[in-house]
Amino acid sequence: xxxxxxxxxxEAEGRIRKPRTKAGRDGTARGPNSRTQxxxxxxxxxxxxxxxxxxxxxxxxxxxxxFTSFGPFGxxxxxxxxxxxxxxxxxxxxxxxxxxxxxxxxxxxxLPVSITVAxxxxxxxxxxxxxxxxxxxxxxxxxxxxxxxxWNWLYNxxxxxLNEMLSxxxxxxxxxxxxxxxxxxxxxLVLVWQSIGYxxxxxxxxxxxxxxxxxxxxxxxxxxxxxxxxxxxxxLLSPSIFFxxxxxxxxxxxxxDLIYVMMSPTNPALGSTQSVVSLxxxxxxxxxxxxAAAALAFVLMLLTAALTYVQFRLQKKWVHYA
Amino acid sequence: MRRRxxxxxxxxxxPLVAACDSGGGASGSTSSxxxxxxxxxxxxxxxxQLAGMQQIVKAFEAKNPDVSVDIQxxxxxxxxxxxxxSMRGGxxxxxxxxxxxxxxxxxxxxxxxxxxxxxARDRTPLGRHPEALVELYAYDGKQYGIPKDFDTVGLWYNxxxxxxxxxxxxxxxxxxxxxxxxARELTNPRTRVYGIAAEMDRQKNFYPSIFxxxxxxxxxxxxxxxxxxxxxxxxxxxDLVDRGWSPPQSAMADVKGRNLFxxxxxxxxxxxxxMASFMHATPAIKDHxxxxxxPKGRERATVIHGLxxxxxxxxxxxxAAWKFVDFLARREAAEIQSKGGVTISSYTGxxxxxxxxMPEFDLKVxxxxxxxAVPYPSSRNTAVWEDLEYLLLGAPFSGKGSIESAARTxxxxxxxxxxxxxx
Numbered sequence: 200x201x202x203x204x205x206x207x208x209x210e211a212e213g214r215i216r217k218p219r220t221k222a223g224r225d226g227t228a229r230g231p232n233s234r235t236q237x238x239x240x241x242x243x244x245x246x247x248x249x250x251x252x253x254x255x256x257x258x259x260x261x262x263x264x265x266f267t268s269f270g271p272f273g274x275x276x277x278x279x280x281x282x283x284x285x286x287x288x289x290x291x292x293x294x295x296x297x298x299x300x301x302x303x304x305x306x307x308x309x310l311p312v313s314i315t316v317a318x319x320x321x322x323x324x325x326x327x328x329x330x331x332x333x334x335x336x337x338x339x340x341x342x343x344x345x346x347x348x349x350w351n352w353l354y355n356x357x358x359x360x361l362n363e364m365l366s367x368x369x370x371x372x373x374x375x376x377x378x379x380x381x382x383x384x385x386x387x388l389v390l391v392w393q394s395i396g397y398x399x400x401x402x403x404x405x406x407x408x409x410x411x412x413x414x415x416x417x418x419x420x421x422x423x424x425x426x427x428x429x430x431x432x433x434x435l436l437s438p439s440i441f442f443x444x445x446x447x448x449x450x451x452x453x454x455x456d457l458i459y460v461m462m463s464p465t466n467p468a469l470g471s472t473q474s475v476v477s478l479x480x481x482x483x484x485x486x487x488x489x490x491a492a493a494a495l496a497f498v499l500m501l502l503t504a505a506l507t508y509v510q511f512r513l514q515k516k517w518v519h520y521a
Numbered sequence: 522m523r524r525r526x527x528x529x530x531x532x533x534x535x536p537l538v539a540a541c542d543s544g545g546g547a548s549g550s551t552s553s554x555x556x557x558x559x560x561x562x563x564x565x566x567x568x569x570q571l572a573g574m575q576q577i578v579k580a581f582e583a584k585n586p587d588v589s590v591d592i593q594x595x596x597x598x599x600x601x602x603x604x605x606x607s608m609r610g611g612x613x614x615x616x617x618x619x620x621x622x623x624x625x626x627x628x629x630x631x632x633x634x635x636x637x638x639x640x641a642r643d644r645t646p647l648g649r650h651p652e653a654l655v656e657l658y659a660y661d662g663k664q665y666g667i668p669k670d671f672d673t674v675g676l677w678y679n680x681x682x683x684x685x686x687x688x689x690x691x692x693x694x695x696x697x698x699x700x701x702x703x704a705r706e707l708t709n710p711r712t713r714v715y716g717i718a719a720e721m722d723r724q725k726n727f728y729p730s731i732f733x734x735x736x737x738x739x740x741x742x743x744x745x746x747x748x749x750x751x752x753x754x755x756x757x758x759x760d761l762v763d764r765g766w767s768p769p770q771s772a773m774a775d776v777k778g779r780n781l782f783x784x785x786x787x788x789x790x791x792x793x794x795x796m797a798s799f800m801h802a803t804p805a806i807k808d809h810x811x812x813x814x815x816p817k818g819r820e821r822a823t824v825i826h827g828l829x830x831x832x833x834x835x836x837x838x839x840x841a842a843w844k845f846v847d848f849l850a851r852r853e854a855a856e857i858q859s860k861g862g863v864t865i866s867s868y869t870g871x872x873x874x875x876x877x878x879m880p881e882f883d884l885k886v887x888x889x890x891x892x893x894a895v896p897y898p899s900s901r902n903t904a905v906w907e908d909l910e911y912l913l914l915g916a917p918f919s920g921k922g923s924i925e926s927a928a929r930t931x932x933x934x935x936x937x938x939x940x941x942x943x944x
Contacts, residue, residue: 377770466771468771
């Protein structure tokens with residue numbers, strides 16, 4: 200006999216209860232293959248097919264390519280683990296990994312900023328909330344290329360607005376986006392600036408979901424606005440914060456567009472700002488080394504998965520589901 | 522009912538889109554001629570040259586009524602990725618532009634048609650094109666590309682700024698010492714004018730100076746960056762940055778040296794002959810700009826690069842494609858190209874039209890330099906070590922760190938990249 204008793208046997212013994220079928224008005228049983236279920240599958244089919252074709256299948260392919268020397272015009276040859284060995288050996292990879300993690304940390308700065316702004320925007324009696332929200336949201340829906348170009352002008356050492364403003368305070372000119380010591384922070388600032396609007400929407404919705412009763416009770420007990428924020432808003436917002444933190448880290452790890460737009464190939468700060476994804480682009484599309492690039496992409500996926508896993512483990516310590 | 526029509530509509534639209542797509546590609550052939558006509562596609566990347574190329578195509582079609590040419594312009598930024606993808610998919614153009622960086626990669630992978638036998642059969646005047654260029658497009662003893670145009674690098678200067686500083690204009694007698702002296706005298710912090718743009722740019726700046734110092738970039742599969750002479754060539758530029766006679770590279774990351782020259786913030790700039798039309802289009806530079814041969818280091822040198830026309834090995838219309846490439850390699854096409862003023866045609870003796878198109882500049886210097894021009898260095902996977910160059914030389918070019926150690930590191934890493942090419 201099998202080690203595990205079959206489901207049928209378990210059912211017979213009464214250990215597993217058979218799902219109760221709902222009887223229709225005419226008395227015929229309506230099994231799980233009813234029309235509604237078919238409709239449900241029909242509805243998810245477009246997304247599911249798209250997901251399989253455009254995400255899962257390429258992922259499997261990428262994994263396969265990462266073990267090959269990928270001919271630029273076809274004809275891949277098996278390499279085994281060489282590509283992974285190269286990824287581990289290459290100094291630029293480690294540098295890019297370090298930069299990428301730093302982008303992740305800088306990206307997280309967005310959260311406290313967005314929460315503060317969300318709390319301020321949610322005050323009762325504030326006029327023109329819609330306008331403020333729109334203003335914060337506009338950078339997020341603007342094309343990253345446009346954002347990068349505009350910020351490059353602001354940062355420019357020759358005629359940039361930022362230097363002009365800093366010169367009022369006696370700060371001397373600086374090439375913010377092309378000096379290796381400041382370029383990564385310059386890009387990080389744009390990253391934060393650009394994504395505030397997105398997290399703002401999440402947090403405003405989260406704050407709105409907190410019952411007013413709590414605030415009223417706290418007010419009766421004499422709690423001031425700061426205390427109410429830390430004792431009510433923040434803990435009850437923690438599920439939203441957790442969600443935002445996961446998304447935020449993943450987004451920062453995938454940073455590419457800003458670097459691509461803001462760093463020209465002759466920018467001396469290129470090496471100190473390059474992220475894993477921009478290195479991937481360089482390997483795959485400029486150096487014709489798709490095999491190694493695929494291996495790099497897989498390393499990034501593992502890193503992302505690991506960080507997300509850690510976040511999920513840690514959430515038990517600080518996220519309150521009311 | 523309504524849902525069904527929507528679905529049917531969506532399904533019906535799909536083949537329609539597909540039909541439009543293929544219709545677009547084929548429309549060139551159907552509109553321009555009747556039956557029996559072969560249409561070949563010609564892939565190029567420079568919209569500035571489109572008008573000239575169209576004229577050449579017209580001249581070609583007049584002589585060859587059985588072939589018509591459909592020019593496809595793909596912007597430079599996506600030209601090579603698009604080409605590679607279309608090669609895999611079998612939709613690559615029959616004839617297309619090739620450059621030095623990519624020729625060996627394409628030739629080694631067998632996606633280009635060897636043109637030697639065709640050229641021998643039709644007596645294509647390869648000898649009328651600069652030898653260095655013809656060689657650039659040969660790989661493993663076979664000729665894959667026929668040169669189309671060429672570029673050498675010259676010293677552009679701003680006469681108004683020279684007059685203001687009381688410095689004599691550059692000429693063929695100039696050496697690197699003259700260049701340094703002039704850069705010092707032309708630099709004026711008060712008016713924020715720099716003597717020269719010491720930009721980290723391989724083709725227009727540090728390759729010519731490496732060759733001028735007697736160094737090399739690539740020889741027999743080894744990197745020349747660790748060579749003492751090469752370092753000397755690089756140091757010409759980093760010295761100018763260190764002394765403050767040129768803006769640092771960080772200042773030229775977003776605003777190119779070329780633009781600083783055009784806006785009269787630098788007095789001298791090494792630049793390509795292909796940029797002459799840009800200079801000519803800028804009123805101030807047209808008015809008081811000039812160009813001279815590159816100042817002499819240990820040796821006289823400049824770098825030469827040019828594009829070539831190649832035929833795809835996967836083309837199903839190779840005879841027609843070759844007919845077109847052969848036409849492009851001859852005098853008539855070269856003359857049309859020169860008259861356009863955008864590029865110097867590589868066909869010897871047809872450059873007069875180009876020289877005359879911008880009489881304000883002494884463009885003849887670009888042709889004078891052909892005698893000692895060194896071909897643009899390239900290997901099987903040039904892009905890999907070219908990436909390394911900018912990555913590692915950025916610091917010394919922005920006034921941080923020594924050029925010796927950066928160049929030596931570059932030499933080592935480039936050698937490793939070259940070793941990997943042979944695998």
